[in-house]
Amino acid sequence: MHSAxxxxxFEPKIIAFVCTWCTYAGADLAGTSRxxxxxxxRVLKFPCTxxxxxxxxxxxxxxxxxxxxxxxxxxxDCHYIAGNYHARRRFAAFRKLLEFIGVDLNRIQFSxxxxxxxxxxxxxxxxxxxxVRAMGPMVEFKDLILEEQWSGGLNNPELQAVYEAM
Amino acid sequence: MIQTIDISSYSVITDAIRSEARRxxxxxxxxAVIGYTAGRRxxxxxPIVITTADEADKLLFSAACLNDLVVYLxxxxxxxxxxxxIGIVVKGxxxxxxxxxxxxxxxxxxxxxxxxxxxxxxxxxxxxxxAELTTKTIASKCCECTxxxxxxxxxxxxxxxxxxxxxxxxxxxxxxxxxxxTPSERWEFWxxxxxxxxxxxxxxxxxxxxxxxxxxxxxxxxQMVEQTxxxxxxTAWHLVRAMHLAGRCAGxxxxxxxxxMDIPLNLLNRKMAKELKELFNSEAGFEVRDTGPLTxxxxxxxxxxxx
Numbered sequence: 001m002h003s004a005x006x007x008x009x010f011e012p013k014i015i016a017f018v019c020t021w022c023t024y025a026g027a028d029l030a031g032t033s034r035x036x037x038x039x040x041x042r043v044l045k046f047p048c049t050x051x052x053x054x055x056x057x058x059x060x061x062x063x064x065x066x067x068x069x070x071x072x073x074x075x076x077d078c079h080y081i082a083g084n085y086h087a088r089r090r091f092a093a094f095r096k097l098l099e100f101i102g103v104d105l106n107r108i109q110f111s112x113x114x115x116x117x118x119x120x121x122x123x124x125x126x127x128x129x130x131x132v133r134a135m136g137p138m139v140e141f142k143d144l145i146l147e148e149q150w151s152g153g154l155n156n157p158e159l160q161a162v163y164e165a166m
Numbered sequence: 167m168i169q170t171i172d173i174s175s176y177s178v179i180t181d182a183i184r185s186e187a188r189r190x191x192x193x194x195x196x197x198a199v200i201g202y203t204a205g206r207r208x209x210x211x212x213p214i215v216i217t218t219a220d221e222a223d224k225l226l227f228s229a230a231c232l233n234d235l236v237v238y239l240x241x242x243x244x245x246x247x248x249x250x251x252i253g254i255v256v257k258g259x260x261x262x263x264x265x266x267x268x269x270x271x272x273x274x275x276x277x278x279x280x281x282x283x284x285x286x287x288x289x290x291x292x293x294x295x296x297a298e299l300t301t302k303t304i305a306s307k308c309c310e311c312t313x314x315x316x317x318x319x320x321x322x323x324x325x326x327x328x329x330x331x332x333x334x335x336x337x338x339x340x341x342x343x344x345x346x347x348t349p350s351e352r353w354e355f356w357x358x359x360x361x362x363x364x365x366x367x368x369x370x371x372x373x374x375x376x377x378x379x380x381x382x383x384x385x386x387x388x389q390m391v392e393q394t395x396x397x398x399x400x401t402a403w404h405l406v407r408a409m410h411l412a413g414r415c416a417g418x419x420x421x422x423x424x425x426x427m428d429i430p431l432n433l434l435n436r437k438m439a440k441e442l443k444e445l446f447n448s449e450a451g452f453e454v455r456d457t458g459p460l461t462x463x464x465x466x467x468x469x470x471x472x473x
Contacts, residue, residue: 054409055382055390058402062392075465085463088472089446093412093460095471096441097405100344100434102353111473124473140353144398147361 012066012132014041014125017052018113019072021079025115030122037122038129041069048072050083054094057108061141067107067132069124074112084112103140107132171299172328173229173286180226182323183255183281188222190253196279197250200235201225209296213238215246227255229289229299234418236263239273240377253279257288258313262416262450263374269455270414272377282316286327291423301331307419307432309333317452337436344433356401362427363400365393369407369421369431375414382406404434412438413459416450 018024024045030037046052049072057068070091078084091110099105109128113121132138187199203214203224211230215238216222235254238246246252256264261282267273287299287308297303310333316322344352370376370383383391383403391406392399415435422432443449445468448459 053390055402055406058405059390062398062402075469082463085465085467086461088467088469089460089463092445092468092471093438093442094409096445097408097412097434097438099349100352100437101356101401101405102349102351104349109473110471140357141398141401144357144396144401147397 008133010133010136012040012129012137013064014038014067014069014129014132015060015065016041016043016069016071016125017046017049017056018043018069019049019079019084020045020047022073022077022115023071023111023113023121026113026117026121029115029118033118035118035122037125040129041125048078048080048083049087050078050080052087054090054097057094058141061103061138062145064142066135066138067109067128069109069111069128071111071113071121071124074114077114104135106135107138168300168302169331171287171301171304171330173299175284175286175325175327176227176229178325179283179323180228182325183225183227184222186281186321186323187216187225187253188219190279191216191222192219195251196253198246199225199253199255199279199281200238200246201253201255201281202227202231202233202235205230205292205295207295210292211295225255227283229287230292230295231255231257232288232292232305232420232423234260234263234372234374234420236260236267236374236418237372237420239264239278240267240374241272241379242371242377251277251279253281255281255283256316256319257283257285258311258316259307259416259418261316261319261452262313263418265452265454266414266416266450266458267374267377269458275454278320280316280319280321282319282322284316284322284325284327285311285314286330287311287314301333304333305419305423306336307417310335310337310436313452337433340430340433341437341440357397359429360400360404361397362429363395363404364427365395365400365403366426368424368426372420372424373411374416374418375411382410404429404431407431408434408438411435413442413446413448413461414450415439 027043052070060068072084095105111124190196198215198217200215202211205212209230213233213235214224268275287304289303290305391402419432425431442459446459
């Protein structure tokens with residue numbers, strides 16, 4: 001029997017972009033080995049970390065993700081020879097861009113998890129989930145979604161006066 | 167203190183461009199020359215494509231020659247004659263765009279006749295095209311320019327630009343100011359800036375590197391970037407734009423100049439250029455490279471941020 005799970009006020013949504021050859025197999029190993037890890041993580045399978053476009057991360061945040069995990073093969077192990085090397089450079093740059101825009105980088109985790117590292121997958125996912133839980137919901141991108149068209153706000157006195165006169 | 171910048175060399179450059187254009191058009195070295203001509207308002211300029219030697223006197227160069235003409239060479243602009251060799255007038259920053267496009271196999275060097283300009287700087291905007299070029303009215307990109315003398319051109323007018331006064335490094339200062347803020351202050355700053363965007367895509371149309379025939383941001387199945395001018399789609403668009411130009415941007419600053427809503431777009435590009443220089447020691451220059459910083463890798467790249 002499992003021990004009773006603690007109840008939390010906030011359950012973060014974590015989106016994991018994983019490569020099918022290593023991390024997906026690693027997560028599978030964690031599952032078949034009956035290891036416990038938070039169910040907050042939603043796994044999206046990609047052919048390779050090189051296929052993961054930064055725009056996917058933006059999209060995930062817009063759609064309500066609180067944390068992002070990008071994970072693939074260790075350097076040198078890529079099924080497509082060099083996909084993860086390219087991804088490593090791309091995400092090194094993308095992190096800097098997000099930081100400059102004002103996104104807290106603690107919400108984004110990159111990792112190398114091989115097909116044999118079920119334990120490391122559990123560790124990475126648990127750490128990220130607990131860290132994001134402590135940070136609270138990611139509100140920035142969700143607020144943008146809720147905001148009206150740029151010209152739609154009654155943000156100047158003239159417009160406000162016209163609106164009230166109607 | 168505002169100092170005047172000496173641009174007396176520009177009249178010599180104008181004469182040199184005209185005689186060179188006349189020569190290469192009359193001996194059929196090129197089929198067309200892309201350059202600047204006088205605009206409608208006094209002092210302003212606009213791009214022109216000339217195809218006969220008689221038109222050479224229309225060309226000129228002044229501090230109001232802001233456009234990056236390289237955009238007319240790309241696939242996105244189909245109305246410039248594609249047959250034969252094309253002559254083009256380039257400043258240092260424009261030349262870097264040519265070099266970038268050569269590296270990306272978008273252009274062939276043998277199809278170009280580059281007329282380089284030893285540049286002393288141009289105005290920041292065309293609102294007052296006949297304004298005097300001073301340390302205040304000069305474009306921000308020119309304040310940080312290190313490549314005033316073009317390298318590897320087919321023709322460069324034999325003038326030496328006068329030494330410039332000390333210029334405030336506007337982008338570098340603004341970037342360090344932003345970096346000193348907290349993440350939430352930065353978010354507020356950019357949210358304010360991006361919410362102004364009207365999605366006119368002028369920044370994309372004017373960019374020499376935005377030559378994709380089908381832009382990712384125009385696709386709707388799947389729709390990766392929301393197309394309406396609302397804050398969330400605007401933020402996504404500007405992030406995607408900055409990311410797609412990272413490691414490629416030549417720093418011509420045209421995106422920022424054409425933006426009707428005055429969004430500091432080049433600030434994002436400069437920030438990415440700075441980071442890529444720090445991370446991978448790579449920056450736009452006068453040397454044609456087959457691969458850019460984000461299309462190549464080293465096995466020992468920094469991975470301290472990866473677990």
